[in-house]
Amino acid sequence: MATSIAQAPATAASEVHSTNGQLPLTGLAGALESKLRTKTAKIGVVGLGYVGLPLAIEFAKNGFETRGIDLDRTKIDLLKKGENYIQDISNDVVRECVKKGSFTAQNDYHNAGDLDVIYICVPTPFTTNKDPDISYITGSAEMLVKELRDGQLIILKSTTFPNTTEGVVQPLLESTGKKVGEDFFLAFSPERIDPGNQKWTTSNTPIVVGGVTSACTRLAVLANEQIISKVVAVSSPKVAEMEKLLENIFRSVNIALVNELAKLCDRMGGINMWEVVEAAATKPFGFMPFYPGPGIGGHCILIDPFYLSWQARAYDFETNFITLAAETNESMPFYVKDLVFKAVAELPIRLRDAKILMVGVAFKRDVDDTRHSPAIRIMELLIDDGATNIEFTDPFVEHLWVKGRDFASKPFNAQTLQEADIVIITTDHSQYDYDFLVRNAKHVIDTRNATSKVSDPSLCDKIVLLGSGARHGRPQSVTSKKANV
Numbered sequence: 001m002a003t004s005i006a007q008a009p010a011t012a013a014s015e016v017h018s019t020n021g022q023l024p025l026t027g028l029a030g031a032l033e034s035k036l037r038t039k040t041a042k043i044g045v046v047g048l049g050y051v052g053l054p055l056a057i058e059f060a061k062n063g064f065e066t067r068g069i070d071l072d073r074t075k076i077d078l079l080k081k082g083e084n085y086i087q088d089i090s091n092d093v094v095r096e097c098v099k100k101g102s103f104t105a106q107n108d109y110h111n112a113g114d115l116d117v118i119y120i121c122v123p124t125p126f127t128t129n130k131d132p133d134i135s136y137i138t139g140s141a142e143m144l145v146k147e148l149r150d151g152q153l154i155i156l157k158s159t160t161f162p163n164t165t166e167g168v169v170q171p172l173l174e175s176t177g178k179k180v181g182e183d184f185f186l187a188f189s190p191e192r193i194d195p196g197n198q199k200w201t202t203s204n205t206p207i208v209v210g211g212v213t214s215a216c217t218r219l220a221v222l223a224n225e226q227i228i229s230k231v232v233a234v235s236s237p238k239v240a241e242m243e244k245l246l247e248n249i250f251r252s253v254n255i256a257l258v259n260e261l262a263k264l265c266d267r268m269g270g271i272n273m274w275e276v277v278e279a280a281a282t283k284p285f286g287f288m289p290f291y292p293g294p295g296i297g298g299h300c301i302l303i304d305p306f307y308l309s310w311q312a313r314a315y316d317f318e319t320n321f322i323t324l325a326a327e328t329n330e331s332m333p334f335y336v337k338d339l340v341f342k343a344v345a346e347l348p349i350r351l352r353d354a355k356i357l358m359v360g361v362a363f364k365r366d367v368d369d370t371r372h373s374p375a376i377r378i379m380e381l382l383i384d385d386g387a388t389n390i391e392f393t394d395p396f397v398e399h400l401w402v403k404g405r406d407f408a409s410k411p412f413n414a415q416t417l418q419e420a421d422i423v424i425i426t427t428d429h430s431q432y433d434y435d436f437l438v439r440n441a442k443h444v445i446d447t448r449n450a451t452s453k454v455s456d457p458s459l460c461d462k463i464v465l466l467g468s469g470a471r472h473g474r475p476q477s478v479t480s481k482k483a484n485v
């Protein structure tokens with residue numbers, strides 16, 4: 001029994017290194033500790049998406065018998081054949097893990113009681129009114145309740161509002177009559193994966209853990225340490241839940257700030273916001289560069305702030321920074337739409353006849369994820385306002401379903417570019433040749449400063465750069481290369 005350990009005073013954020021200076025774990029906790037140390041613990045991962053599959057494969061690669069559970073039969077069928085669908089992990093590694101049997105996949109919770117550690121990595125979207133939807137978390141916890149066995153460790157990874165772990169998941173698991181910290185263990189450990197990031201991966205990105213009891217924290221730290229180089233323990237799941245939201249709100253607020261200033265630069269004229277950011281970034285301390293763009297997307301930065309602002313209202317508290325940032329970021333697709341209107345106004349055609357090519361529809365560079373992509377929002381707005389002739393090209397996305405229409409990716413070639421009246425660079429994938437793009441396009445709206453290396457003045461005249469402070473052309477001093485990722 002881990003009772004005495006569970007009652008040990010919680011500490012502030014600190015690295016926890018195995019048993020250093022701590023009482024040994026005993027009973028069920030001790031048994032799980034020993035299974036983790038001997039790599040005989042069976043690992044389960046519920047939800048095999050952008051977060052869950054890389055995590056599961058990392059455990060399988062490191063010698064743990066790992067089982068993935070997902071309700072999506074298509075994904076399970078692919079995995080059973082050893083086929084990978086997540087860009088960031090190697091097809092060979094997935095095939096090898098399936099072949100060796102270190103990774104298996106199933107589309108139900110049958111025998112989840114066999115597993116020693118279970119990670120929950122299910123979606124946490126919002127509703128159409130932007131209220132949190134944690135039904136995937138409760139749905140998976142309800143399934144686990146039926147299989148919960150003494151000694152299991154459950155680690156929630158889905159981003160959510162503070163107190164989901166203790167206020168929602170814990171009561172569901174304890175409805176079995178089992179007690180957290182004694183019969184089973186529960187922790188929150190938010191995910192930090194950055195799809196498309198080659199440098200920071202599942203294994204080398206430090207991760208935070210907060211357990212319901214001290215034993216829960218220690219076991220969750222140990223489980224994560226099997227595959228992650230640095231694990232940071234905090235005093236509770238609530239701190240870990242809030243910490244994750246802070247990370248994403250920090251990005252949302254800072255992106256909103258540069259977006260606002262980009263619009264101001266365009267209003268004032270003569271100041272290029274991209275150059276301003278690059279100049280500010282030369283300060284070696286106290287400044288971190290963020291870049292303007294067509295809006296934010298994906299399953300994290302756009303959604304997560306709303307989880308907190310929704311919760312804050314229950315405390316008569318308005319999270320004004322979050323709301324203002326959301327408002328500014330949400331305005332960006334509308335701003336880009338207006339740039340298109342202005343460009344069309346200078347052509348001898350109407351919007352409905354203009355052929356518009358969206359270049360890059362994934363929500364950020366070099367990924368295939370189109371969830372909440374600002375490019376799609378811009379397409380919707382243009383269609384709403386009468387555009388009928390929109391196409392897209394994206395090396396990572398074959399099809400898009402927008403406003404009831406199926407769009408297929410066009411090849412990125414001279415013909416596609418030449419046929420368009422207006423080309424909008426919405427996502428700056430690194431494999432595009434932007435010089436080639438501008439040479440072949442008639443008019444370019446660049447929302448990412450992807451054309452920063454184009455220096456031929458006759459080509460620059462074709463470009464409208466969001467935040468450049470000039471409707472046509474661009475100051476040649478612009479050197480920035482990046483957009484927010």
Ligand SMILES: NC(=O)c1ccc[n+]([C@@H]2O[C@H](COP(=O)([O-])OP(=O)(O)OC[C@H]3O[C@@H](n4cnc5c(N)ncnc54)[C@H](O)[C@@H]3O)[C@@H](O)[C@H]2O)c1
Pocket residue numbers: 046047048049050051052069070071072075121122123124136139140157158159160191192193194195299300
């Ligand atoms: N994608 C990211 O870059 C990222 C980064 C950090 C955190 N997160 C957070 O991680 C969580 C998962 O995100 P994701 O991008 O991996 O989502 P995803 O949609 O790619 O994957 C989730 C998977 O869960 C499955 N699923 C849904 N309900 C289930 C259930 N009851 N039982 C079993 N499987 C179920 C879905 O079929 C899907 O395959 C979210 O909370 C997200 O905010 C995501």
